Amino acid sequence: MDLFEYQGKQYFSRFGIAVSPGDVADTVEAAVAVAERVGFPVVVKAQVKVGGRGKAGGVKLANDIDEVRLHAGNILGLDIKGHVVRRLWIERSSDIAKEYYASFTLDRPHKTHLGMLSAQGGVEIEVVAEENPDAIAFLSIDPVRGLDLGSARRWVHEAELDEVAREQVAELLVKLYDCYTTGDCDLAEINPLILTPDGTVHALDAKVTLDENASFRHPEWEEYRATETEDPREKMAKEKGLNYIGLDGSVGIIANGAGLAMSTLDVVNQVGGSAANFLDIGGGANADVMAAALEVINSDPKVKVIFVNIFGGITRVDEVAKGVLEALARVTINAPIVLRLDGTNAVEGRAILAPHLNDRLITEPTMLDAARRAVSLANA
């Protein structure tokens, strides 16, 4: 789950990482109130989960109340690459002497954590990595040992940060690493991390991605979940505990397992169709889950046919079959359903469906046959 900048800054604050004084505002008047509280000049920043908001006019400096009114009014409701601005972050403007970059993420090939630190912040790190790779100091961190202050001090030296900033940044990096690990982030990034002319260091931006698998130990994430803007189909699916991604085609897809679901999309595409969604009912899905999956797909008016592709492992095919019948009994499913059922308890599952098969409920013996049948129905 990606956080908005303001949420990232609030998350940083929990771990003692310094950010500019500021607050959120959903209206022009609230923006004025925050500005008066933190003191002028302020920066009015659009809260959207997409890059390039500065260029799109979503970040403006305001020297007085009139300017806050003007900018807040212009930015609220602004469409930035398809993301409409509903909320602002107003913070005291900072004088900048230097801009650095710092981040932690997982180094998957090496199965360790990767820290990146650069004296050239304020631009996209991918650009720095491309044009001047020596300007980034990489640090591989053993997840068992973690990052101590001594290693952080050597690291800021290696990154050639300004002398005056080094000790402060070293301490901040230890806190950011704590935020990244204890806070269960997939990514914790500060760009830019600034040095002000009076010699203090703080985070001017915050990019945080949380690992949703760790939700069970972070009740405080509930408020972040509440602000997630989602496709209504995705929202409904999430409420039912399904892993759903909305797409634009006409073949509704239900599969068990992410790999099989992806493969189903691929095969539908190869035989001339296009998927309306990715939907993985997960491992061990029971009849209720299957029924919920059909209902979610059924709510999508673009769907012309539903392709259910199940290879039972931990999921039992007889449960899937019961779920299909339950859904059919509970709601009117608008599109015909094509099923392909194999694996654990497949014989039992097919037997359950056998008496109910008709031209709206069809089984096919293989994945390719089922994909062809589904696509021909969708294109008919």
Next chain:
Amino acid sequence: MSIFVDENTKVIVQGLTGGQGRFHGLRNRDYGTQIVAGVTPGKGGSDVDGIAVFNSVREAVEATGATASFVVVPPKFASAAILEAAEGGITFIVSITEGIPAHDEAVTYNRLVEDYPGVRLLGPNCPGIISPGKCNIGITSGDIALPGGPVGIVSRSGTLTYQALHELSQQGIGQTTCVGIGGDPVPGTNFIDCLAAFEADPETKAVMMIGEIGGSEEERAAEWIKRNMTKPVVSYVAGVTAPPGRKMGHAGAIISGSKGTAQAKMDALAAAGVHVCLNPTEAGQKMVEIVQAL
């Protein structure tokens, strides 16, 4: 021969008394796997359908001589259970649990490497391993596998592992061992570990490798294949039509920018001499051709 496990492998099930543990543990036993004990803290002394349950892995290992563990516990307890297995003397650990936090996986993997260097972890979030006719640890339906070889299978995706087994068995092509390595960001066993074991196994004559979008494991495997693999490899990579920036179910399956795309992986594998196919059925057919020509 098989890799990692065989008919003599003695297996304990951590979480045997739970619903999933019982279902799959007993199913593995019915397949012929030597399931010698269960472990559930606080339930030592009881039994599940005649299989003795112990309070700790250590006790179970001392009583039975088990070397492998099938860990079937919820995400928040999985890391502790895996480390307990290693601590208790288990050398091959299969973790099927989906939804373990990435940081827990990173710490657990590195603890194993540093403190228990002889231990192999398979998973988390994987279907397990099956050596047809000999040993099945995990959630794979045994009846879709065919004993006798000559094909080894390694797959990052659970259900596509079944699909791969099915495609081959339907054509009468057997498997030496089928390993599901799982789709999480920090897998205990990777493609290269399995490819190297298959390359060294005299009974495995060809390998089917099932990849998916995200990360760079397929590209690394391609490099390894180019340098070391003498046996033919057939591959399918799922997610050609996956949109960028969205996690496709697995925590590891995401296209970030231009990285991790199915096309990049397919190109790397093709450049390494791998037979790259567009769907599981095509991969199965290609493998039939290769085996028939052996």
